[in-house]
Amino acid sequence: MEQWKLDRVRRELTVAGQRVHLTPNEYKLLATLVANAGRVLTHTQLLKEIWGDAAGAQPHYLRVYMAQLRQKLEAEPARPRHLITEPGVGYRLRL
Template sequence: MTRVLVVEDDPQLVRALVINLEARTYDVDAAPDGATALRLAAARQPDAILLDLGLPDMDGIEVIEGLRGWTRVPILVLSARNGSEDKIRALDAGADDCMTKPFSMAELLARLRAATRRSDTAPPAAAETALVTTDEFTVDLVAKKVRRGGRDVRLTPTEWHLLEILISNPGRLISQKRLLQEVWGPTHGSKTNHLRVYMAQLRRKLEADPSHPRYLITEPGMGYRFET
């Protein structure tokens, strides 16, 4: 049975989440604050964590950083903060996905299923998987080659670096800031036009319909993800 840790200080929302998760055969633990969340995560070893950023004893970002010191468990952030900055900070700290309150329970459950499915099927060294295959193209991370329709696809070093980061984190939302800093350096964290240009080039080379991408997905104002 899949175990979920709900980290939330709103009793009504906790109750709604517990009812909906248990109705779908999840095993649920709940923590009202960050300290309890870190203790329960270590003791109960959940398969996924639903985390509110606005906790009474510490910021949710601190909880993510504490968890990422020892576990790769999927973390889905639930935030009442409308601005993208906090979500970007959460993603940079190691969160796997973000949703803004109020949210659709159906969408939350779908994202939770996707997160746990990726976690269940990922090999121990997912970031080092040699070959990634889609219906449209194949990427060899060791040989640093891309093939589509039986032919090699020529990528620039920058295009390759972007693709490599995204493909090494399948299904995970990677923030614009992280991509910019890893590809262009720490002084380029705000130059989002760089990303738009190079992501458009990658889509033209890899997607069947670049204007409606299937694999290289944009989360507006937040970042990009690779979906298989």
């Protein structure tokens, strides 16, 4: 993994020493995954955490934001090593 750091106080992400812009929803998603690193979080858990009850059952929201995070964090976004999809269940952050 490229060296990255999520600063929760400043709500900033740095990758290899460079600040990376995150949208508010990208930040919430990444912060939730970091707080639960190694554990599988279901689509429902993530949707409620990030979008609250307004999200309903819209897992495509997660696919879009995970793709954006992978572009910003993964060395090879098409073959993620850290932001892992658990098919039919949800996502996991593997450190």
